[in-house]
Amino acid sequence: MEHNERERGHTTGRRSFLAAAGVSVAGLTGLAGCLGGNGGGEAGAVADAEPLGEPVTASGVSWDDLGDLEGELTIYSGRTADQIDLIFDALEERYDDLTISRDYDDNNTQVNSLIQEDAATPADVFYSQDPGALEAVRAEDLVQALPADVIDAVPASYRHPDGLWTGVSGRVRSILYNEDRLGETDFEDADDLPTDIFAYAEDPRFEGIISTRPNSGTFRGFIQAMVEFEGEETTRRWVRDFMDQDPQLFSGGSDQAEAINRGGDDDPIFALGNSYYGARLVNEDPDAPIRVTFTQGDAGALFSVAGIAVTRTVDDPDLVAEFVRHLLAVDGQEVMMEDNGEFPVIEGVDYVGDLPNPADLDSPEFDLSGFDMDLQDASRLLEEEGMEV
Amino acid sequence: MDRWSLDAVQSRLREADPWMGVVAAVSALFALLIVSPMAWLLWQAATVEVARATELLFSSATARVTLNSLVLMAAVTAASILIGVPLAVLTTQTDLPYPRFWTIVAALPLVIPSYIGAIAFVSMFGSGGQVDSVLGMTIPRIQGLSGSVFIITLYTYPYVFLTTRAALVSMDDSLIDAARTLNHGPVAAFRRVTFPLIRPGIAAGALLAALYAISDFGTPAFMQANVFTNRIYREFNNFSVEYAALLALQLIAIVAVILVIEAGIGRDSDAGGGRERGATIRLGRWKWPAMGSIASLGIVTLVVPVAIFVGWLIRSQGDRIPALEFQPAVAFNSVYLAGLAALVACLFAVPLAYYSGRTNSLFSRVLERATYLGFAVPGVVIGLALVFLGTRTLPSLYRQGVWLLVFGYVVRFLPQAVGTVRSSVLQIDDETLEAARSLDAGRLEIFRRITLPLIAPGLVAGAVLVFLTTMKELPMTLMLQPIGMDTLVIKVWQAHDALAYRYAAIPALFLILISGVTMVVLLRREGYEMT
Numbered sequence A: 001m002e003h004n005e006r007e008r009g010h011t012t013g014r015r016s017f018l019a020a021a022g023v024s025v026a027g028l029t030g031l032a033g034c035l036g037g038n039g040g041g042e043a044g045a046v047a048d049a050e051p052l053g054e055p056v057t058a059s060g061v062s063w064d065d066l067g068d069l070e071g072e073l074t075i076y077s078g079r080t081a082d083q084i085d086l087i088f089d090a091l092e093e094r095y096d097d098l099t100i101s102r103d104y105d106d107n108n109t110q111v112n113s114l115i116q117e118d119a120a121t122p123a124d125v126f127y128s129q130d131p132g133a134l135e136a137v138r139a140e141d142l143v144q145a146l147p148a149d150v151i152d153a154v155p156a157s158y159r160h161p162d163g164l165w166t167g168v169s170g171r172v173r174s175i176l177y178n179e180d181r182l183g184e185t186d187f188e189d190a191d192d193l194p195t196d197i198f199a200y201a202e203d204p205r206f207e208g209i210i211s212t213r214p215n216s217g218t219f220r221g222f223i224q225a226m227v228e229f230e231g232e233e234t235t236r237r238w239v240r241d242f243m244d245q246d247p248q249l250f251s252g253g254s255d256q257a258e259a260i261n262r263g264g265d266d267d268p269i270f271a272l273g274n275s276y277y278g279a280r281l282v283n284e285d286p287d288a289p290i291r292v293t294f295t296q297g298d299a300g301a302l303f304s305v306a307g308i309a310v311t312r313t314v315d316d317p318d319l320v321a322e323f324v325r326h327l328l329a330v331d332g333q334e335v336m337m338e339d340n341g342e343f344p345v346i347e348g349v350d351y352v353g354d355l356p357n358p359a360d361l362d363s364p365e366f367d368l369s370g371f372d373m374d375l376q377d378a379s380r381l382l383e384e385e386g387m388e389v
Numbered sequence B: 001m002d003r004w005s006l007d008a009v010q011s012r013l014r015e016a017d018p019w020m021g022v023v024a025a026v027s028a029l030f031a032l033l034i035v036s037p038m039a040w041l042l043w044q045a046a047t048v049e050v051a052r053a054t055e056l057l058f059s060s061a062t063a064r065v066t067l068n069s070l071v072l073m074a075a076v077t078a079a080s081i082l083i084g085v086p087l088a089v090l091t092t093q094t095d096l097p098y099p100r101f102w103t104i105v106a107a108l109p110l111v112i113p114s115y116i117g118a119i120a121f122v123s124m125f126g127s128g129g130q131v132d133s134v135l136g137m138t139i140p141r142i143q144g145l146s147g148s149v150f151i152i153t154l155y156t157y158p159y160v161f162l163t164t165r166a167a168l169v170s171m172d173d174s175l176i177d178a179a180r181t182l183n184h185g186p187v188a189a190f191r192r193v194t195f196p197l198i199r200p201g202i203a204a205g206a207l208l209a210a211l212y213a214i215s216d217f218g219t220p221a222f223m224q225a226n227v228f229t230n231r232i233y234r235e236f237n238n239f240s241v242e243y244a245a246l247l248a249l250q251l252i253a254i255v256a257v258i259l260v261i262e263a264g265i266g267r268d269s270d271a272g273g274g275r276e277r278g279a280t281i282r283l284g285r286w287k288w289p290a291m292g293s294i295a296s297l298g299i300v301t302l303v304v305p306v307a308i309f310v311g312w313l314i315r316s317q318g319d320r321i322p323a324l325e326f327q328p329a330v331a332f333n334s335v336y337l338a339g340l341a342a343l344v345a346c347l348f349a350v351p352l353a354y355y356s357g358r359t360n361s362l363f364s365r366v367l368e369r370a371t372y373l374g375f376a377v378p379g380v381v382i383g384l385a386l387v388f389l390g391t392r393t394l395p396s397l398y399r400q401g402v403w404l405l406v407f408g409y410v411v412r413f414l415p416q417a418v419g420t421v422r423s424s425v426l427q428i429d430d431e432t433l434e435a436a437r438s439l440d441a442g443r444l445e446i447f448r449r450i451t452l453p454l455i456a457p458g459l460v461a462g463a464v465l466v467f468l469t470t471m472k473e474l475p476m477t478l479m480l481q482p483i484g485m486d487t488l489v490i491k492v493w494q495a496h497d498a499l500a501y502r503y504a505a506i507p508a509l510f511l512i513l514i515s516g517v518t519m520v521v522l523l524r525r526e527g528y529e530m531t
Helices: A002-029 A081-094 A107-120 A131-139 A148-153 A179-184 A197-202 A217-230 A232-244 A253-262 A276-284 A317-328 A330-340 A375-384 B006-016 B018-035 B037-045 B050-058 B060-093 B099-111 B114-125 B130-135 B144-169 B173-181 B186-215 B218-222 B228-237 B241-265 B284-315 B328-358 B362-370 B379-393 B403-426 B430-438 B443-472 B475-480 B488-497 B501-525
Strands: A071-077 A098-104 A125-128 A166-178 A210-212 A270-274 A290-293 A303-311
Touching (some): A071 A107, A107 B228, A107 B241, A107 B475, A125 A131, A217 A270, A253 A270, A303 A317, A317 A330, B018 B403, B037 B241, B050 B060, B060 B099, B099 B284, B114 B144, B144 B186, B144 B284, B144 B403, B328 B403, B430 B443, B443 B488
Parallel strands (some): A210 A270
């Protein structure tokens, strides 16, 4: 396959480039005509795609009970290749006639690309780690409803009410910290750490040694959740108090986790972030000092999902629908738990993993599809309170 | 300029020339193509309501980040000149041993994405880093605006180095010898003879360093410095693309002012000259510190990142992550894309640089300057413009083949070739061309046999610059590549994102090796003489 790619590139690369160059000028003059055009090319509806085998249910079905996957799927993923390739590989291995083309990019870039591509997108499925991103493509009317059995299998708070996107696996907001450096702080041990998210903004013991990553989707989700839970004024106060802690503000989740783990004098000792970063670093190096803890019953322990939406222009609705069923079946959920340290979203699937059981975590209930404050406003709120990177 | 001066008359005659007319038309077409993505920015920005636009453009936050970006740009430019020009002189005008090797070492940092350099630098020298845990020695914290200046300079000075070097190589050394025989010391000879001749070359590289610094996002973000590109990215990350477009246009407006100012500094100076190689500056004992300083620069910028990644490779006991594993096709893809981008950029650059170098008209200068706009805008913004234009012009070919991506590279990196070729064109001696014409040589023949060899050093430098920067380009590649076509830098990025740096070791090593080998090949074409 690589060889073919190479051949094709060689023979047509230059010619097609020149052709494109010529057309681009023509395209500009014709631009006005195209702008604002909605495209809207509806292929067959995924919602109408009947199960090829058993339907998926909340009690969990096995891959063996589902229909075969045949054909080609193109997936735009905001999630990273190391997390998602494994399940795609497992499916390709299982079904000889299945090819999954994977396009990896930054999550926010994928959303912007999908919006600009509109009906011309090559993507069948958008796979994102952030409900806000899924909601953003939904709001642009780029996606279509999932089949009824899929909608019914997933709890309402983990999906769009009309099934325009659904969560596939869960993750929890957490506190990351460097275990070896607790001695430098005024905390006795890990048990001494507060379980209230407000303490991380107000307790002077965190001053100068805490960090977060304001531009991440899940941090914005956390802010949206806090607005819902505590009201806007309290949330603004939390942000202001947190900024008074003189926090380091990272632009990358990996960079933040790496700084906690590295543990230099200038690096933060605590960070608000997603729990799986800790798991990844410990996987790379069993002696890594990074650890995870959770707040209780507040937005700091927001249970969020990674999930999917299908575009309005899918080539093969039956294949796409059956693919989604595979993700939500027991085997698919187990891949997410084992390889990514994530949580299942299907009630009938038991959690197996190193983290505390989601049932013990005391994450508050939130409807991820309908926060009171939208994402842009949450972002403005952060900007207005001086949290910007 | 006095409109009746000899120069003006000559340039008018040239403009009336049908050959120059064709060159002008081709240049105009190319320039139009290159700025075409800006139409998307204008259209997007036009949808922003006036009140919000005013707020975005004139808020105190915008003023603050604008100031930060200008400071970043000025400091990076100055520091790049201070490093790049002496290195260029050292590798071309002195008896430094192994000049070609040192040339490659001094140019290669350009191929490392600066944010990767930043990550490596902090893990090596920062507190809690490798040096710290072994020797207990840390450098002061590299952070914020000054940290960004430091890191970006380390990976951007090669712009100045390469363009200055190209100007030095195509300069007539006999002029310096003449100056030296007239009892000028080497320093005085440099100041009074060499410097005026290579000034357009230095200016071309300095401009590129400046534009790289102002459009970079990754490094300031890593360093937690709040600059203009951060604001663009914040809107981009909020999916408010129209605001991002408006801010990108504001950045372009700022850069346009700089381009006009620079047009004055880098203006024509008729260097004239064949390429006699004259006597070189003897370094004597100074050759050791000279080699030592280039070597330490190479160690900090090239060896450290690779060593950091290899360290992870050795220490790690992590599970295999098949998605991140290196495949040879990835290296091939990088070279293929970078080679294609360099080739197309040179094709575009020749008429544009020739036209603006040989005529003095405002029109030719505007065309040449217009090619710089794409380089001032973060790649992700140009990428998004091309996503839109690509799907609306040729939807069936969108993400099929590499045409759109290569076009994107040319939009971003063309000025690197235009600048270097133009400074070579400026050095062409009018009398040589007149002589050829008087011998009844055809236009194309003169171009092929006289002009082209004379501008070869500029073309090679331009090709090297475009090649190296394309090798490290990430955001547009991720957006526009045929789906699944990975490059070396994509692999490094994936390893970084997955916090599995061990997988960055091999692609990073290949990035440096392949770029080094390519430079050897390209430098040979320039007719580099071992001195």
